[in-house]
Amino acid sequence: MEFRRESVPDLTGRTAVVTGANGGLGLETAKVFASRGAHVVMAVRNQDKATKAVAEIRVETPTASLELVELDLGSQASVRQAAEQILARHGQIDILVNNAGLMALPERRTTDGYEMQFGVNHLGHWTLTALLMPALLAAPAARVVTVTSTAHHFGRSVDPDNPHLNGTYGPWRAYGQSKLANYHFALGLQQEFDRAGVNAQSLIAHPGLTSSDLQVHTVEQGGGGWMGAFFAWMARHMGMGIVNGAMPQIRAATDPDARGGQFYGPRFGNTGRAVRLPVLRPGAGAAIRRLWQVSERETGVALTV
Numbered sequence: 570m571e572f573r574r575e576s577v578p579d580l581t582g583r584t585a586v587v588t589g590a591n592g593g594l595g596l597e598t599a600k601v602f603a604s605r606g607a608h609v610v611m612a613v614r615n616q617d618k619a620t621k622a623v624a625e626i627r628v629e630t631p632t633a634s635l636e637l638v639e640l641d642l643g644s645q646a647s648v649r650q651a652a653e654q655i656l657a658r659h660g661q662i663d664i665l666v667n668n669a670g671l672m673a674l675p676e677r678r679t680t681d682g683y684e685m686q687f688g689v690n691h692l693g694h695w696t697l698t699a700l701l702m703p704a705l706l707a708a709p710a711a712r713v714v715t716v717t718s719t720a721h722h723f724g725r726s727v728d729p730d731n732p733h734l735n736g737t738y739g740p741w742r743a744y745g746q747s748k749l750a751n752y753h754f755a756l757g758l759q760q761e762f763d764r765a766g767v768n769a770q771s772l773i774a775h776p777g778l779t780s781s782d783l784q785v786h787t788v789e790q791g792g793g794g795w796m797g798a799f800f801a802w803m804a805r806h807m808g809m810g811i812v813n814g815a816m817p818q819i820r821a822a823t824d825p826d827a828r829g830g831q832f833y834g835p836r837f838g839n840t841g842r843a844v845r846l847p848v849l850r851p852g853a854g855a856a857i858r859r860l861w862q863v864s865e866r867e868t869g870v871a872l873t874v
Contacts, residue, residue: 572820581606588612589669591619597815603633612640642693643679652700662704667694667715673740684733690747695864699872710768714821715755724749726856757857759830765874770829774818777835816843
């Protein structure tokens with residue numbers, strides 16, 4: 570059976586945190602959660618854009634329960650401050666969607682000196698998830714959904730000796746590494762939940778080729794070369810709309826039949842209805858162990874359950 574917006578169960582009484590909820594897939598995810606009764610914490614960097622997003626959600630759902638938290642995933646200090654603010658207001662978090670991300674930018678560094686894509690797409694979410702863990706474990710059956718990309722297929726697992734690609738940087742290489750890190754993070758987090766015997770679940774989702782603002786931002790920032798412009802054109806002319814593109818992560822977060830460790834994406838790879846996909850990645854065990862080692866070393870934050 571196709572999973573549609575109408576398939577999302579009642580979320581009244583639940584708290585959902587969505588990173589990057591001020592546009593694109595994150596905004597659509599926040600819209601759906603709010604329409605089904607959840608209290609949505611919109612953790613975003615651009616507060617002006619976030620204010621407009623709140624107004625847009627309330628046009629559709631006037632009674633939406635929304636909360637804005639400033640979050641810059643490129644700053645570990647900002648991540649810590651955002652987590653502290655969220656925990657001060659919420660003893661329980663039922664859904665965390667690690668959605669925000671960057672794609673194929675020219676070589677840049679975060680305020681902490683991390684390669685920008687690895688720092689934002691993975692390390693920022695690593696620290697946020699780790700710090701929110703007490704509230705996630707306080708929920709009856711929390712779900713953490715981490716958004717990857719089909720680019721994880723060409724990504725290489727993190728090299729502990731050079732996680733920031735010093736001297737070897739390429740925009741797409743860095744993007745592939747960060748998206749494979751997202752994939753391995755979700756799988757590794759489920760392993761942690763299983764070892765601890767808790768009810769929390771970690772799932773993976775990817776949007777396929779979706780006409781969001783991600784590709785446009787890449788081109789505007791001068792990233793991705795001819796491939797960036799090509800994929801922006803592809804997304805605009807051949808990709809899915811935001812509503813369909815967000816459905817894999819919405820399904821992973823809310824489908825009563827979904828389970829930890831599962832992967833959701835478009836039926837035909839880059840387009841199609843949201844379905845469960847096979848989890849494919851030989852050698853993931855060693856890659857996950859390296860990712861945990863690097864993430865804890867770089868951030869100084871241990872992710873323990």
